[in-house]
Amino acid sequence: MSVISVKNLKKYYQVYQKEPGFWGSIQALFLRKYYNIKAVDGISFEIPEGELVGFIGPNGAGKTTTLKVLSGLLYPTSGEVRVLGLKPFERQKQFQANISLIMGQKNQLWWDLPAWDSFILNKEIYEIDEGIFKKNVAKLSEMLGVEDILKIPVRKLSLGQRMKCELIVALLHSPKVLFLDEPTIGLDVVAQKNMRDFIKEYNEEFRATVILTSHYMGDVKELCKRVIIINEGEILYDGSLVSIVNKFAPYKVIKVDFEKEVDVEKLKEFGEIEKYSGNFVEVRIKKGEVFATATKLLSEFDVVDLNIEDPAIEDIVRDIFNAAK
Amino acid sequence: MKKYWEVFKITWQQLLIYRVNFALWRLRTILQLLLVYFIWWSVFQSQDKVFGYTTASILTYVLVAALMRAVVLSTRVTDMIDSINSGNIVNFLIKPLGFIRYYLTRDIADKLFNIGFYIAEVSLLILLLKPPIIIQTKLPVLIPFFIATLGGLVIYFCINFIVSLTAFWVENSWGPLFLMSVFLESLGGGLFPIDILPKPLFDILMLTPFPYLIYFPAKLYLGSMSYSEIISGFSIIFIWITVLVALMRVSINAGFRHFSAVGN
Amino acid sequence: MKKYLKVWWLYTINSFEVQLNVRWGLILFLFAKILRFAAFAFFLVVLVSSTKVLAGYSLDQVILFFLSFNLLDILSQLLFREVYRFRAAVVSGNFDFYLIKPLNPLFRSLFTGADLLDFITLIPLLLAVAYFINKLQVVGMINLVGFFLMLLVGFLVALSFHILVLSLGILTTEVDNAIFIYRDLIGMGRVPVDIYMEPIRGLITFIIPVGIMMTFPAKALMGLLTWPLMIYAVLFVSFLLYLSLKTWQFAIKRYSSASS
Numbered sequence: 146m147s148v149i150s151v152k153n154l155k156k157y158y159q160v161y162q163k164e165p166g167f168w169g170s171i172q173a174l175f176l177r178k179y180y181n182i183k184a185v186d187g188i189s190f191e192i193p194e195g196e197l198v199g200f201i202g203p204n205g206a207g208k209t210t211t212l213k214v215l216s217g218l219l220y221p222t223s224g225e226v227r228v229l230g231l232k233p234f235e236r237q238k239q240f241q242a243n244i245s246l247i248m249g250q251k252n253q254l255w256w257d258l259p260a261w262d263s264f265i266l267n268k269e270i271y272e273i274d275e276g277i278f279k280k281n282v283a284k285l286s287e288m289l290g291v292e293d294i295l296k297i298p299v300r301k302l303s304l305g306q307r308m309k310c311e312l313i314v315a316l317l318h319s320p321k322v323l324f325l326d327e328p329t330i331g332l333d334v335v336a337q338k339n340m341r342d343f344i345k346e347y348n349e350e351f352r353a354t355v356i357l358t359s360h361y362m363g364d365v366k367e368l369c370k371r372v373i374i375i376n377e378g379e380i381l382y383d384g385s386l387v388s389i390v391n392k393f394a395p396y397k398v399i400k401v402d403f404e405k406e407v408d409v410e411k412l413k414e415f416g417e418i419e420k421y422s423g424n425f426v427e428v429r430i431k432k433g434e435v436f437a438t439a440t441k442l443l444s445e446f447d448v449v450d451l452n453i454e455d456p457a458i459e460d461i462v463r464d465i466f467n468a469a470k
Numbered sequence: 471m472k473k474y475w476e477v478f479k480i481t482w483q484q485l486l487i488y489r490v491n492f493a494l495w496r497l498r499t500i501l502q503l504l505l506v507y508f509i510w511w512s513v514f515q516s517q518d519k520v521f522g523y524t525t526a527s528i529l530t531y532v533l534v535a536a537l538m539r540a541v542v543l544s545t546r547v548t549d550m551i552d553s554i555n556s557g558n559i560v561n562f563l564i565k566p567l568g569f570i571r572y573y574l575t576r577d578i579a580d581k582l583f584n585i586g587f588y589i590a591e592v593s594l595l596i597l598l599l600k601p602p603i604i605i606q607t608k609l610p611v612l613i614p615f616f617i618a619t620l621g622g623l624v625i626y627f628c629i630n631f632i633v634s635l636t637a638f639w640v641e642n643s644w645g646p647l648f649l650m651s652v653f654l655e656s657l658g659g660g661l662f663p664i665d666i667l668p669k670p671l672f673d674i675l676m677l678t679p680f681p682y683l684i685y686f687p688a689k690l691y692l693g694s695m696s697y698s699e700i701i702s703g704f705s706i707i708f709i710w711i712t713v714l715v716a717l718m719r720v721s722i723n724a725g726f727r728h729f730s731a732v733g734n
Numbered sequence: 735m736k737k738y739l740k741v742w743w744l745y746t747i748n749s750f751e752v753q754l755n756v757r758w759g760l761i762l763f764l765f766a767k768i769l770r771f772a773a774f775a776f777f778l779v780v781l782v783s784s785t786k787v788l789a790g791y792s793l794d795q796v797i798l799f800f801l802s803f804n805l806l807d808i809l810s811q812l813l814f815r816e817v818y819r820f821r822a823a824v825v826s827g828n829f830d831f832y833l834i835k836p837l838n839p840l841f842r843s844l845f846t847g848a849d850l851l852d853f854i855t856l857i858p859l860l861l862a863v864a865y866f867i868n869k870l871q872v873v874g875m876i877n878l879v880g881f882f883l884m885l886l887v888g889f890l891v892a893l894s895f896h897i898l899v900l901s902l903g904i905l906t907t908e909v910d911n912a913i914f915i916y917r918d919l920i921g922m923g924r925v926p927v928d929i930y931m932e933p934i935r936g937l938i939t940f941i942i943p944v945g946i947m948m949t950f951p952a953k954a955l956m957g958l959l960t961w962p963l964m965i966y967a968v969l970f971v972s973f974l975l976y977l978s979l980k981t982w983q984f985a986i987k988r989y990s991s992a993s994s
Contacts, residue, residue: 241835246831251826251828257751257755269740271835490906494912498918509929511929512925513781516787640756641755641759649766657773666780
């Protein structure tokens, strides 16, 4: 059975716009122009227990809106949503006790107090048993390596340390479903890596279902087998990361090092040139023509090295978004 | 000069965007006015003269004090606290924009806006309640009244400026601001003309800057002050302005130095 | 219930610890509050000593009105302090955290910032109330029961107003001083509402219940409040509370369907 099930979800909302300048303000005083924004426009997907799914899409694509609907913050305009068999918007206790939402840009820890105080508070809010609470704090802080900073006021911590504490406070009640909205935003490379490792470990160890949004492909590439690509409120792709290549990239990339410099004009007939620097070239070739092209290159030039590769995921996704515009 | 005109326009635009907020702010001042007005009105239901004031003079005092609130006490200087806390204050270090002039412009814009509303509200109030009021027409009274109002405005600007600058050093600057508003309300003449207080207390208060924001101009308007009182009042205003302007300049320099040194 | 008490206590302690970080700001606030109270009391004493009566009330009676106003005012500020921080929570989006937790969001928004410091001002105030009750020689249990009943009504009016302010904070983020409107409104009740001219008196007694909240308790104590008015007050507050809860539910629903 699916832990998360979404059928034809739509979420529209109204915004108003104002002409710039002083007269615009006067106009807006009497008359505001409202229009609908289709944040999410008819999406459907199912996620089984224990899966780690990545949502990717540019800013304003509808990722965060979807996450908020799933966590019960937003009421859907239409469509059916079930998480753990419950309707998120009803915000039943049973639902709330089993989910958690982590937003990279917001924090729930008390700024002036040690993280420990916030833990205790959440222990009472989620009615966590004393023994389980201690076990969870110990386990989570060990996994994240933050045992010794829990008694320091949060404002004295670095952003990376603070995010780790945010994770602990959000996971104290062992949620079965975890929504992560841009969890690595603003973190340095090392902290990003730590965060990813932890999410992966948590997912495996607790069989928790995880949805993660990010605009760092790195997060998704490393963590998620399955990705859902959203743009302008619609799903462009839902499937394994590997088969994105098959679906969206009907081409391969040939990288060639030449013995000596080759005129770029002579290379153009082989395919679309991605990179060129005198004695190195990267060319896009349609899948069916790879062998023929490679043979031709080898026979016509003095080749030092030749590689045939799949295009990078980042490039494919960028192409998808560019094409959708 | 043109850039300050833009600052002025932007300030008005912000007031218009947060129109509900502004309307509610005006409602607040009306409610405060009604409380004071009716306490005095009620007192004069049973007597003709209290503390040397007649119905007309006290109700006029209350309405002029409300004008002082609109002119002197409406301010945007305290926005500085947020911009120091958020670090946006750095803009003044990198842009060719005068720090004092910027806030003075915003203040004037805000005051003009408030005065407009004050006139509408008080006209309505006078129409509805028909209080006996004194319309002052003598220029020898009105001119000192205007000068005193300007003086009060400058004093209040400087005090707010200095208190807001403390945000460079401390986390919570609202404490002193709140204390100051209480001082003004209670001992600056907002609630009652402070000459009803015992003489020694009154004399001490007159040495502080607070009575010059509401009480002194409002009392001048009534035209019942002696020459010696008027002269000593203006001397004290002059001294305070000199001291506060100097202090303000010193604090600005110290604040920015602290800001660049600590870099928060 | 036990959980909510525990959670309330933890929040209260945490807020207090945070307050202690800004000690001198704290002392200034406390000092300013005491000054404001003292200055107004002083004004009333100076004024009414000179005029002997205010709207037909003696000095002691006027003071009792003022004290019972402060009692309700401090009590509601003490308990509902979190309301003052609510707009910031909505604007920053932290209100989202209120909604995903198994803790009533209304409880979270109203009660979780109780101010221990205000307890300090509450104690001398209670003593002063007791002193003036004694001085005015209030006799009869009925008057005392009426007093406490009307205080309870006044407290519920305050509660309803705070809920309405919270709802407004969700419905529009344009307003950041709604709570201060409320404060200025009830501030009119520092003196018995009888001083106001009609129709203002009627308006703030029966429509905007400043009179019910602030003037009725002291009147009940002095035996000046009739039964029909007490019954009216009880009915009124029941309706107001119902209305405010409905508005809150509506606001929550709007938040979930309108925001991005």
